[in-house]
């Protein structure tokens with residue numbers, strides 16, 4: 001039995017912050033603003049993962065009012081969310097994400113980001129798809145004010161994966 005979830009997130013770009021996407025540091029003059037490391041891609045993937053098993057959302061699990069999550073590594077949040085999904089009896093099959101950003105160009109980093117996300121979810125690199133898009137110069141993403149991300153995650157029952 002399979003279940004599917006979607007996730008969406010947006011963070012504003014500002015100077016003096018790291019740009020972390022999919023757990024990978026990307027050299028750029030600006031980074032994403034947020035309580036955690038503001039990894040918009042991992043946040044969208046985490047929400048899609050939680051959504052697939054109806055386990056709520058990242059904001060409810062890891063409130064940005066909680067000092068424990070200040071400057072949190074979003075990879076840790078994804079691992080924790082995946083532990084709950086595993087407890088519910090499901091494992092990730094594949095991930096497909098679209099990231100909307102004008103700058104910097106992400107193509108040189110796609111493989112590294114795929115490897116990073118695949119490692120966090122114990123799947124093959126080829127089971128992680130990441131598609132960068134510009135926004136044709138319009139809207140906050142197109143104007144370079146923000147980066148947003150849409151993600152879809154498919155999960156399957158662990159007993160199916162074990163072949164029992």
Ligand code: MG
Pocket residue numbers: 009010011034038039040043
């Ligand atoms: Mg977020």
